[in-house]
Amino acid sequence: MNDPLEFDAIGTRWWIQAGGLTDQVAEEIRRRIDEFDGVWSRFRSDSEVSRWASGWAEAKNSGAPDGAGTERTLVLPAEAAPLGRLYRELHDLSGGSVTPFVGESLVRLGYDASYSLTPHGPAIPAPAWGRDALWEDRTVTASAPVLLDIGAAGKGLLVDLVCGILRDAGVREFLVDAGGDLRHHGPTAARIGLESPFDSSRAIGVVEVEDQALAASGVSRRAWGRGLHHVVDGLTGEPVRRVVASWVVAPDAMLADGLATALFFVPGADLAARYGVEWLSVHSDGHAEGSEYFLEGLF
Secondary structure, eight states, rough: OOEEEEEEEEEEEEEEEEOOOOOHHHHHHHHHHHHHHHHOOOOOSSSSSHHHHHHHHHHHHHHHHHHHHHGEEEETTHHHHHHHHHHHHHHTTTSSSTTTOHHHHHHHHHHHOOOOOOOOOOOOOOOOOOEEEEEEETTEEEOOOOOOOOOTTTTHHHHHHHHHHHTTOOOSSSSEEEEEEEEEEESSSSSEEEEEETTTTEEEEEESSSEEEEEEEEEEEETTTTEEEEBBBBOOOOOOOSSEEEEEESHHHHHHHHHHHHHSSOOOHHHHHHHOOOOEEEETTEEEEEOHHHHHHOO
């Protein structure tokens, strides 16, 4: 295969190893990632979700307190439909803990557009699905201020979209890795190390991934202050405490990414029974739980 294509985008490092990757295809990949970011990023003031969220401030300035009573609708690109369906499933399975409406909760903790990493007051729960906001197909409708954050599954979706570009270009062997969320296709399995949530210079095990996706989620990569990190419970707006890292192997990266987040709230055995995936979670006291596929690879 060619030398890997490496670059930074959407706040993470991309590493793409693909046979027959041309400059034209590489440029198409970069354009698609930027297009995705221009829709979904809450860290860009010019993105569609950011501009939609700022609309409530405009409504308030026009006389409606906090935008109250002003129902607003956001129509999103085609990739929103499967993403919204997955979010609804994970929301229901977790009792509301996993939600795409958690953006303002993260901002309150300091994980804001300027990366201030300074809390702006007590934690706040996310708007309630169905009461305050609703995501159906490509449309999000809300009657109160909402800032979308698709960090639970969005990066996995983008990995899948990039893989689609490679397949459409006739590339049949590739590994696309976006900061630990990856998807593989080809005759030779990829051996992937599992980074320790307690020491990023060490691995706690290794797994082989072949024609599947692997996603990881953890509290150590985006952490600041005492006990503050980006994995929050939508019911409370508070960072989770019990689980510190999770991994899922699934047929596609969006599902793997979403389920890796869900593992912080839903028993892995329940997710495995529903989706037929492999899973591993590491708890704050150091013990691990998971499917045999992962446990066999632990050191």
